[in-house]
Amino acid sequence: MEPAESEPGDAQIDVRGLTRRYRGSRGQPDVEAVRGIDLTVGRGEVFGFLGPNGAGKTTTVRMLCTLLPISDGSATVVGVDVRRDPAAVRRLIGVALQEVGLDGTQTGRELLELQCGLYRIPAPAARADELLGLVGLSEAADRTIKGYSGGMKRRLDLATALVHKPEVLFLDEPTTGLDPASRITIWDEVRRINAAGTTVFLTTQYLEEADQLCNRVAIIDDGRIVASGTPNALKAELGSDVVTVGLPAEHRELANKALGELPGVDRVTETADGLAVYVNDGAAAVPEVVHRLAEVNVRPGTISLSRPTLDDVFLAATGRRIEGGTPEVAA
Amino acid sequence: MNETVLLARRAIREVWRLPAATLPALFIPVFFLVVNLGQVNKVFPPSTPFLHGQHYVAFQIPVSLVFAVSSATSGLAMVTDIDIGYLDKLLAAPIRRTALIWGRLAADLARGVAVSVLVLAVGFAFGARVKSGVLGVVLLILLAAMWGVAYAGIAIAIALKTKNVQTTNASFLIFFPLLFLTPNFVPMDLLAGPLKTLAHLNPVSYVITGLRDLVLYPDIHWGSLGVCALTIVVTGVVLTALSLRALATFSD
Numbered sequence: 001m002e003p004a005e006s007e008p009g010d011a012q013i014d015v016r017g018l019t020r021r022y023r024g025s026r027g028q029p030d031v032e033a034v035r036g037i038d039l040t041v042g043r044g045e046v047f048g049f050l051g052p053n054g055a056g057k058t059t060t061v062r063m064l065c066t067l068l069p070i071s072d073g074s075a076t077v078v079g080v081d082v083r084r085d086p087a088a089v090r091r092l093i094g095v096a097l098q099e100v101g102l103d104g105t106q107t108g109r110e111l112l113e114l115q116c117g118l119y120r121i122p123a124p125a126a127r128a129d130e131l132l133g134l135v136g137l138s139e140a141a142d143r144t145i146k147g148y149s150g151g152m153k154r155r156l157d158l159a160t161a162l163v164h165k166p167e168v169l170f171l172d173e174p175t176t177g178l179d180p181a182s183r184i185t186i187w188d189e190v191r192r193i194n195a196a197g198t199t200v201f202l203t204t205q206y207l208e209e210a211d212q213l214c215n216r217v218a219i220i221d222d223g224r225i226v227a228s229g230t231p232n233a234l235k236a237e238l239g240s241d242v243v244t245v246g247l248p249a250e251h252r253e254l255a256n257k258a259l260g261e262l263p264g265v266d267r268v269t270e271t272a273d274g275l276a277v278y279v280n281d282g283a284a285a286v287p288e289v290v291h292r293l294a295e296v297n298v299r300p301g302t303i304s305l306s307r308p309t310l311d312d313v314f315l316a317a318t319g320r321r322i323e324g325g326t327p328e329v330a331a
Numbered sequence: 332m333n334e335t336v337l338l339a340r341r342a343i344r345e346v347w348r349l350p351a352a353t354l355p356a357l358f359i360p361v362f363f364l365v366v367n368l369g370q371v372n373k374v375f376p377p378s379t380p381f382l383h384g385q386h387y388v389a390f391q392i393p394v395s396l397v398f399a400v401s402s403a404t405s406g407l408a409m410v411t412d413i414d415i416g417y418l419d420k421l422l423a424a425p426i427r428r429t430a431l432i433w434g435r436l437a438a439d440l441a442r443g444v445a446v447s448v449l450v451l452a453v454g455f456a457f458g459a460r461v462k463s464g465v466l467g468v469v470l471l472i473l474l475a476a477m478w479g480v481a482y483a484g485i486a487i488a489i490a491l492k493t494k495n496v497q498t499t500n501a502s503f504l505i506f507f508p509l510l511f512l513t514p515n516f517v518p519m520d521l522l523a524g525p526l527k528t529l530a531h532l533n534p535v536s537y538v539i540t541g542l543r544d545l546v547l548y549p550d551i552h553w554g555s556l557g558v559c560a561l562t563i564v565v566t567g568v569v570l571t572a573l574s575l576r577a578l579a580t581f582s583d
Contacts, residue, residue: 065423066423068582069582069583087425090423095419097416097419097420099415099416100415101415101419102415102417103341103345103417105344105345105349106345114338114340114341115420115424117334118334118337118421118426119424144348160420
């Protein structure tokens, strides 16, 4: 199921020039993990923040969740200034970070009741029961969390983020490290939470996850946003099809020049294994590509034809592919 | 329910369910007590003037109490919360952040009371008696537990500052010189030269002396007890302030 496309309407998250700078150690210069990013997330959206490890996704989420001071720029969540009134922001958001933050010595029920108490939910026991049922953990509710599987912990973590029915839910890499079945369960949970009216800000390095869940995405690399829009619009910008050509490194420059001159080719980008050729009509382009390579005495190792993916969007913007960006499932 | 009470309940449950975190802190002082008694019991018979007719074990009980409650357990629990990401979840909740420290200290108080009762029971089994009676026993337990709360701030501060389990665990070692540079084997006036000076400068000396007076004398010595209580309060204020400061700058 593909998510509906949308444009940001009533902004639930608004970020302008957001920057996070870490002090350099031992005379080293300061390091900017996030470099003046702008983004807007509309009410009811599932917004995907996509990028490789170390791109600045988690740092951005931690700033928006008030867990990390903002060095420069501004951010509002549900209209509340994150820098000026972090306490008010905390009442409006739910947070499930990459590291599943659960105390293994407590039972699932105890942890949820504690969380309800901290958010001053009037009937904590009843709300904990409701959430345990919702995430399918009623039977395991009175077992200590250290005995839970990775998927159960992730579902309980999600439940702890939902005790107060937050306006905005931040999910930092919610399926990293999960098996394929658990990943699909979490995707279903995210869809259900969003359908109930919660805006979701989701970071991921999994391209298919972004494709499956997100109305809009922003792609971040090295602390800067390099592309943003709906997944389909971003992919459409690249042309209709991608012909991927496996080539040894010494032939790539020559092949790049030769293929770039072919009619119907939008652009050619170098990849780790060869070249990605963006064309309007892939089926027609494959024989042309083979023929042209033969003309310049280059024999390709492999040739494949595919539709552009968000990885191609990332590749086009940065010249690199996202490492580990392919999930193990095809839902 | 108040967030401090909720977090304290959680921390106390944790202490109850993880006895392995508390028992070593209890075992070591009891071990030292037994070894010390084995070595010097005959050197200091009950007729020794500073024992006031009691067995030497009575003289050693306050040392064991202070030793048993001065642990890095809360610091280790805090650094574990950091390590597993649970502290982030608590920091993202709309609560007063100081409740995170007060909750831990409340658990220290509960643990301190339990550990003190056990150490006293061991002392009683070896023949020690608290001469100041039931009130003395209650004061001994409460003051020892309060010292544990006061001292816990240092390990919590180290945990928040370093975010490192090994370093936090090693903070336990800080207490060894503090414990042994005191009148722990003999009264202050029998200590010699530089050790006597250092013992006078060491706040733990005043805690041990105050507790010891409750064990050895039938009357409450309000002077030494007052100094003991004041030492606990000042230490608690300074070390808790350190841990609160470390929490305030945790995310920077």
